[in-house]
Amino acid sequence: MDSWVDGQPADALSLKDRGLAYGDGLFETIAVRGGQPLLLDRHLSRLAQGCSRLAITADQALIRSELLAYAAAMGEGVLKLILTRGDGLRGYAPDPSAQARRILQGNPPAAYPVVHGEQGVRLFPCTTRLSNQPLLAGLKHLNRLEQVIARSEWQDSEHAEGLMLDRVGRVIEGVFSNLFLVRDGVLITADLKRCGVAGVMRAELLFQAESLGIPTQITDISLDQLQWADEVFVCNSVYGVWPVRAYAALSWSVGPLTRKLQTIARALLDA
Amino acid sequence: MDSWVDGQPADALSLKDRGLAYGDGLFETIAVRGGQPLLLDRHLSRLAQGCSRLAITADQALIRSELLAYAAAMGEGVLKLILTRGDGLRGYAPDPSAQARRILQGNPPAAYPVVHGEQGVRLFPCTTRLSNQPLLAGLKHLNRLEQVIARSEWQDSEHAEGLMLDRVGRVIEGVFSNLFLVRDGVLITADLKRCGVAGVMRAELLFQAESLGIPTQITDISLDQLQWADEVFVCNSVYGVWPVRAYAALSWSVGPLTRKLQTIARALLDA
Structure with missing residues (x-):
């Protein structure tokens, strides 16, 4: 399934993204069965805690609705959400006006023995x-x-x-x-x-x-x-x-x- | 100036890049004056040491020649090289066949007081x-x-x-x-x-x-x-x-x- 970046199908990311530059972001790896993201509340709770501790501003309700929509389209598999601090200026100081970036990637179900x-x-x-x-x-x-x-x-x-x-x-x-x-x-x-x-x-x-x-x-x-x-x-x-x-x-x-x-x-x- | 990814002008990166997923890569920030990347040998030496310690396979001669070409085109400013382990499969294990990815970004000269x-x-x-x-x-x-x-x-x-x-x-x-x-x-x-x-x-x-x-x-x-x-x-x-x-x-x-x-x-x- 196509990846989404900020809610839109995409296969590429801005080179200015701070996730790339500094690993400045968070991720969640979520099992999806029957179109449902499993243990979603716990994933969202950890993500929100991470946003709070790293001072990343993100719309948690929007993230939830996107995860639900993406999982419904996936059906079965493993959904990876990467949430970065968004694009950066030069240097480590976060741009206070930057919007967090949401990247959703769908993978087939894990094939562990x-x-x-x-x-x-x-x-x-x-x-x-x-x-x-x-x-x-x-x-x-x-x-x-x-x-x-x-x-x-x-x-x-x-x-x-x-x-x-x-x-x-x-x-x-x-x-x-x-x-x-x-x-x-x-x-x-x-x-x-x-x-x-x-x-x-x-x-x-x-x-x-x-x-x-x-x-x-x-x-x-x-x-x-x-x-x-x-x-x-x-x-x-x-x-x-x-x-x-x-x-x-x-x-x-x-x-x-x-x-x-x-x-x-x-x-x-x-x- | 346009960024380069693996030697080609580009403004976006594969979503599978391990630099994004795990911060799995290295970078160098290089001053450029008169089309020359300054202290280039020292930057390349640290980069090579990083590649060796992280077991990232990269063509150091190609990196050098790209840095020289990019700096010549930039003229003046700050050149950032990001070298990632390239695209990943699922999971932390590096794909032994992955090629390191070279990202070059040009910025104006630093404006410190x-x-x-x-x-x-x-x-x-x-x-x-x-x-x-x-x-x-x-x-x-x-x-x-x-x-x-x-x-x-x-x-x-x-x-x-x-x-x-x-x-x-x-x-x-x-x-x-x-x-x-x-x-x-x-x-x-x-x-x-x-x-x-x-x-x-x-x-x-x-x-x-x-x-x-x-x-x-x-x-x-x-x-x-x-x-x-x-x-x-x-x-x-x-x-x-x-x-x-x-x-x-x-x-x-x-x-x-x-x-x-x-x-x-x-x-x-x-x-």
């Missing part, structure tokens, strides 16, 4: 560390060189994802997923106040777990804690939940809470 | 801290949200530049400049192994100082050291050297080594 969800995946031990920057932590912004470098660390198909630590060795997230572990019945995920992307599926699963009375904890996670986890899984808003079977020398069985949350994620993404 | 160079400037004390990421340190890459946020901290014209510290309080650089200080006749600038952009003018001034027998030191700089500096200045490859007169409660006179290096920089940029 079914076995990832059924049998679980192996995580590559990325040596690329996430740097700590509280001003950007949690946002899905366009400065993603750390992920590009990390994802370049492995080419084999043995590893479906890679695990990233921060610079002091805390366990943070996958390259394109969030990570959860289960220990003594508690669902645990990393605190993302210093780095990492606060995923939409992560937020949804925390909410679902709380609704089910499953205790949750958002905290710093050490490699030691990972080692002693009963269950480990990764998630995102496109593939749902993948159990983690192995990371470096560590290995886990696929556990019951992972399966329960996977079923919930699947239902949300099969909507 | 002459008084900045003559009387010196005041630096805004940015609260935005640079995060430490050795994998990217020194490179002029396209992930520049920290600079965008830092530059948004002040709007007044009292401050010509802002000073950025790293997360533990080391003095690193300006938002769009490198910083030097002089103490007991030694020319000192920050070690950029953890963060910062290794500026072309910084490299040139270090070289020039060594040629003149002036002792130089590349080291970690504390705010205490800044306080006790005899002279302070900032530099880049467009404006040359600006003496620093004040930063927060600190102030300095314009010193003789600053003036000497400013004269050298001016000669290089008036070539």
Whole structure:
């Protein structure tokens, strides 16, 4: 399907766009089923938070209506929204009169092997560390060189994802997923106040777990804690939940809470 | 002057470009006088180093010849080269067959007040801290949200530049400049192994100082050291050297080594 720029079909972008110049913008990757953008409120909520923190002025109602219209035209697939600060003058100072630019791109449904969800995946031990920057932590912004470098660390198909630590060795997230572990019945995920992307599926699963009375904890996670986890899984808003079977020398069985949350994620993404 | 994309006049960019998607690329901002790109070898050397560290394959000889041709057509001004990893597939993994994309943009000469160079400037004390990421340190890459946020901290014209510290309080650089200080006749600038952009003018001034027998030191700089500096200045490859007169409660006179290096920089940029 054709891309849209500011609501119009387009295949090209102004060379003055600050998304290109500085990575000055945000993005969302949204699963679309039956013409509906899934988990839309959570995507829009994270986007609005990003706009607020980066002081990007954007018409959130217009973005919502465009996403709905584009998804309806797509039918099935993965919709990527890139929201940039728009065109720039020379230099880093934002032009206060610049309008945010909306770029919508449609892709076919993701073609991950079914076995990832059924049998679980192996995580590559990325040596690329996430740097700590509280001003950007949690946002899905366009400065993603750390992920590009990390994802370049492995080419084999043995590893479906890679695990990233921060610079002091805390366990943070996958390259394109969030990570959860289960220990003594508690669902645990990393605190993302210093780095990492606060995923939409992560937020949804925390909410679902709380609704089910499953205790949750958002905290710093050490490699030691990972080692002693009963269950480990990764998630995102496109593939749902993948159990983690192995990371470096560590290995886990696929556990019951992972399966329960996977079923919930699947239902949300099969909507 | 029209921009060029891969050697052809163009005003738009593929929406699939990874420079937009992830800030996956590098840039150089080059002063052009009399049809010549100034300090070209140093710009190309930093670019090549960036390509090597980010594993971006690009034809360096072609880039050089395009820069020369574009500068000749421009005559006077500021030439910006953006080199991206080219179009991407879905996801962070680089497409090994992708060709780097060359974007050349011409701007009029920078219009900074002459008084900045003559009387010196005041630096805004940015609260935005640079995060430490050795994998990217020194490179002029396209992930520049920290600079965008830092530059948004002040709007007044009292401050010509802002000073950025790293997360533990080391003095690193300006938002769009490198910083030097002089103490007991030694020319000192920050070690950029953890963060910062290794500026072309910084490299040139270090070289020039060594040629003149002036002792130089590349080291970690504390705010205490800044306080006790005899002279302070900032530099880049467009404006040359600006003496620093004040930063927060600190102030300095314009010193003789600053003036000497400013004269050298001016000669290089008036070539």
